[in-house]
Amino acid sequence: MLEIRNLQVRVAGKDILRGIDLTVNAGEVHAIMGPNGSGKSTLARVLAGHPEYEAVGGDVLYNGKSLLGMDPDERAREGVFMAFQYPVEIPGVNNAYFLKAALNAVRKHQGLPDVDAMEFMTLVRERAKLLDLDASLLSRPVNEGFSGGEKKRNEIFQMAVLEPRLAILDETDSGLDIDALKIVANGVNSLRASDRAFIVITHYQRLLTYIVPEFVHVLQGGRIVQSGDKELALHLEEKGYGWLEREPAGANR
Amino acid sequence: MHEETLTRTVEGPETSQTPVRASERTRAVARYVSEFERLDPRVSRDQPSWLAEARRAAIARFGELGFPTTRQEAWRFTSVAPLVERVTALAADGLNSVDRKFVESLTLEGVTGLVVFVNGRFAPKLSVLDRLPAGVVVASLKAALRSHSDTLERHLTRGANGHDHPFTELNTAFLDDGAFVSIPAHAVLQAPLQLLFLSNNQSEPTSVSHPRTLIVAGEHCQAQIIERYAGAGDQSYFTNAVTEVVTEREAVVDHYRLQNESAHAFHVGSLHLTAHRASTFSSHSLTLGGSLVRNDVVATLAGEGIDCTLNGLYLGGGTALVDNHTTIDHATAHCGSHEVYKGILWGRARAVFNGKIIVRPDAQKTDAKQTNKALLLSDDAQINTKPELEIFANDVKCTHGAAIGQLDDDAIFYLRSRGLRYDEARAMLIRAFAGDIIQRIKIPALRAELEATLAAELPQAVP
Numbered sequence: 111m112l113e114i115r116n117l118q119v120r121v122a123g124k125d126i127l128r129g130i131d132l133t134v135n136a137g138e139v140h141a142i143m144g145p146n147g148s149g150k151s152t153l154a155r156v157l158a159g160h161p162e163y164e165a166v167g168g169d170v171l172y173n174g175k176s177l178l179g180m181d182p183d184e185r186a187r188e189g190v191f192m193a194f195q196y197p198v199e200i201p202g203v204n205n206a207y208f209l210k211a212a213l214n215a216v217r218k219h220q221g222l223p224d225v226d227a228m229e230f231m232t233l234v235r236e237r238a239k240l241l242d243l244d245a246s247l248l249s250r251p252v253n254e255g256f257s258g259g260e261k262k263r264n265e266i267f268q269m270a271v272l273e274p275r276l277a278i279l280d281e282t283d284s285g286l287d288i289d290a291l292k293i294v295a296n297g298v299n300s301l302r303a304s305d306r307a308f309i310v311i312t313h314y315q316r317l318l319t320y321i322v323p324e325f326v327h328v329l330q331g332g333r334i335v336q337s338g339d340k341e342l343a344l345h346l347e348e349k350g351y352g353w354l355e356r357e358p359a360g361a362n363r
Numbered sequence: 364m365h366e367e368t369l370t371r372t373v374e375g376p377e378t379s380q381t382p383v384r385a386s387e388r389t390r391a392v393a394r395y396v397s398e399f400e401r402l403d404p405r406v407s408r409d410q411p412s413w414l415a416e417a418r419r420a421a422i423a424r425f426g427e428l429g430f431p432t433t434r435q436e437a438w439r440f441t442s443v444a445p446l447v448e449r450v451t452a453l454a455a456d457g458l459n460s461v462d463r464k465f466v467e468s469l470t471l472e473g474v475t476g477l478v479v480f481v482n483g484r485f486a487p488k489l490s491v492l493d494r495l496p497a498g499v500v501v502a503s504l505k506a507a508l509r510s511h512s513d514t515l516e517r518h519l520t521r522g523a524n525g526h527d528h529p530f531t532e533l534n535t536a537f538l539d540d541g542a543f544v545s546i547p548a549h550a551v552l553q554a555p556l557q558l559l560f561l562s563n564n565q566s567e568p569t570s571v572s573h574p575r576t577l578i579v580a581g582e583h584c585q586a587q588i589i590e591r592y593a594g595a596g597d598q599s600y601f602t603n604a605v606t607e608v609v610t611e612r613e614a615v616v617d618h619y620r621l622q623n624e625s626a627h628a629f630h631v632g633s634l635h636l637t638a639h640r641a642s643t644f645s646s647h648s649l650t651l652g653g654s655l656v657r658n659d660v661v662a663t664l665a666g667e668g669i670d671c672t673l674n675g676l677y678l679g680g681g682t683a684l685v686d687n688h689t690t691i692d693h694a695t696a697h698c699g700s701h702e703v704y705k706g707i708l709w710g711r712a713r714a715v716f717n718g719k720i721i722v723r724p725d726a727q728k729t730d731a732k733q734t735n736k737a738l739l740l741s742d743d744a745q746i747n748t749k750p751e752l753e754i755f756a757n758d759v760k761c762t763h764g765a766a767i768g769q770l771d772d773d774a775i776f777y778l779r780s781r782g783l784r785y786d787e788a789r790a791m792l793i794r795a796f797a798g799d800i801i802q803r804i805k806i807p808a809l810r811a812e813l814e815a816t817l818a819a820e821l822p823q824a825v826p
Contacts, residue, residue: 158780161772186782198777202795208778211791215782251795252777268781 111136111173111307112157112276118167119149119156119332126152128332129168134276137304141318141343142311144329145351150311151195153329154280157309158192159185172276186212187219189275193265193282200252205264206234208252209271216272237270241297259290266297273301278309283317295320315347330354391447392429396422398453399536406539409505411512414538417520421535428529440715440747441657441686446629450601453537454482454562454570461489461563469561469593469623472808475554476501481561483572484540498547501556504575507543514545519577522607522635526661530631534573534605541575544588548581548611555587555619555806562593562628564600569629571601578606580614580642587806588616592630593623593652601629608634610642612666617645617805624653626681633659640666647804648704650677650685651816660689664698664726675704676800676813678820679712679744686715693726693759700730705800706737707793708744718763719751726756733763738796740770790821 112134119127126149134140144150156163157170159182170177177185200208214224225233238245241263253261262282269277279298283291298308298321310321318326318340326343328336328351335354336342399422407415430447431438461481466489470477478501479489485503492501500511507515520538523531542558560574580586592602602624610616624630630653638644650656656679662671671691679685685708691700706714716735737746750763770792778788797817804810 160776181779181785182776183779183782183784183788186780192780194777194780198771198773200771200774200777200792200795202798203778203791208781208791211783211787212778212781215784215787219782272781 113171114168115171116168117153117156117165117170119152120164120166121152121162126332127156130329130332130334132327132334134307134309136275136307138325139302139308139310139321139323141323141326142309142329143313143315143326143343143346146313148329149332150313150329151280154192154195154278154309154311157278158182158190183215186274187216190278191269191272191274191276192278192280193262193269195280195282195284197253197261197265199254199256201254203252205250205252206248209234209268212268213271234271237267240270240300241267242293243267258285259287262286263290263294263297266294270297270301275305276307276309277301278311280311281313282310283312283314291317292320315343318343328354388430388432388447392426394451395533395536396426402453402537402539410508411516413516414508414519417524418536418538421520421532424527425529425532425536428527428532431529437688437717440713441655441684443655443657446601446655449569449599450571450629451568452570454564454572454600456482456484460565461486461561463489465595466559466561469559469591471555471557471589471806471812473554474557474589475552476556477559478502478542478557479559479561480540480542480574481563482570483560483574496550496552498550499552499556500543500545502543504541504543504577505539511543511545514579515543515577518579518607518609520607522609522637522663523605523633528633528659530603530657531605531633531659534575534603537573538575541577544576544578546580546584546586546614548583550581550584550586552584552586555589557589557591560590560592560602560604561595562598562600562602562624563595564598569599569601571603574602574604576604576606578608578616578618580608580610580616582611583613584611585615586617587619589619589621589806589809591621591623592632594625594628596625597627598625599627600625602632604630604632606632606634608636608644610636610638610644612639613641614639615643617647619647619804619806619809620649621809622648622650622652622656622658624656626652626654626683628653629655631657633661636660636662636671638662638664638666638669638671641668642666643670645672645803646674647800648673648675648677648687649813650675650679650687651820653683653685654681655684657686658688660687661692662690662700663692663694664700665694667695667697669695669698671698671700672803673700673702673704674800674803676797677704677706677714678817679706679708679714680710680820681712682710683712684714685712688715688717688719690719690721691731693720693722693729693731695723696725696727696729698726698729700732702733703800704735705797706746707740707797708737708746709740711741711743713744714746716746716748716765717751718749719753720761720763722752722754722756722759722761724755727758729756729759729761731759731761735764736766736768736796738768738770738793740793786822790818793817793821
């Protein structure tokens, strides 16, 4: 589904990613861990198409097509979704109205008719319930006045409504208490499917107890320095990231 | 929207237009004065002496004031040079060349009465006045001078007088016809009244008309009144409009001023409110057209318990200049005023907002709130904004805030990351910016029209 080849990214003149290789197949969950400043969020943003993140080398193939040449909205319509680390507050734009417009944009791209109003409300209520999201948040402006936890749950809620093929979760666990973390994880797990893949970016192993990944990669200094299965996350939790610097990359990629 | 909150004047260049030479200015004034003298004998013949005298006083005052220059504080950012240079004639009678379809396209659905003026003259054949509720008077000022002479003598020119506004003086000086609306006490109008002022100037030179409106809302009445100013196609003309509104005790009036002038039009308009005890008045100033626009709203709160709302939305693109000056005069205690003006500017458009709030010594317990926001969609668009608070009472609540911003790139990216195209994301954010002003419009057909206008203008609103 996703093939990242020697991806190099520069932000504001600084090299952040220095040659990432990663293959994600449908049905898989990949966790990307790493210390602060290792380039985790940069990877998420460049995949989502943030205009300030410029790929200076390598390529990213998504279902065989180059992702880097696509506008962010085109990527979204093709099924790429990023749950933001810091969701933006958008005063004056109603949450449900926005989500309906987004869903219809995706549906139109798939050759489907606009969602019927009743159908939409049923879908939205059901998905809100899944994320234990108060239905009143739907009639409020996007993220405005939401608590940190509500913002994160709103991201996963949007994902549940839009049903992307590739979902990238950028530190969705940060700032969540254990109850909220379980709710979010439950939401993500309910969307796991053989035709859908996840890239879960996190600083801590905690989230991975609830969203169990097939693969764990450690990002450091803009490179993947270690890859393994879920045991690697536990190992990191125990030993921290320091040992990686002492032991050279066990590059199995 | 990413905002930078300002509580000071944003400085900009004084004007991009070349100043008119003093001699040119003097010649233009003389032209208006001699036009007045030419018309005065005929106009005076049909008018009571108090009005003829008021007109003569006005032309004399205009002669003294002359056209404003950017050296005057109230006109500092607004050069009227193009208007002074190009407007050379009083608009001729354009009645016969107005298309009924055009009038219909500008008539809001469901209005209870429509009165049409072309170049300031009453157009009875285009007006629809047979559905008026009992007791409601909608007439030409000319006719009302005979039928309602006492009311007119009591109110006409009283509200607009004495502000040293040269264009208002000019309007009064040329007062020949206009609209008169009288809502009787206790009447509750179920549907809005619409006044439509059309300009029709099909040939050179650029001509001026001076539409005049007097609205008297009786005690305990309730009414919605729409004034719409429009011109056909891309004609060049000057509309110099003055409206006086009087709200008697406990009257409730919503006033909508829709300005749909052509892209080449000059529009100077003022609204003078005299509000009496416990009346509720809302003004919705919607500026959607014109190349050089100056709007003045002067609200005098002359009784306790008045509630005054001033809403404003203006759009400006190309090289348009939109200047909004508002004054709320809290003359008595226990009144509230709520003012929100928002502008959307693109291209090289410029805007001015000056919001004055006066709280007189007796006006204790005043609650005044002023907000002014501008959304600049291009690097070359600019606004000069200034709150002016003159507070002479000590137990009052007055707040003001100004914010000037551009569309938030992070918000655009967020919306795009969910599948919305760039232009859709942008349109959604612009609509959100204007949203609260549009929400306050209580006439659904008008709200819908404004949303459609916004949607039609947005594709052009590129940086």
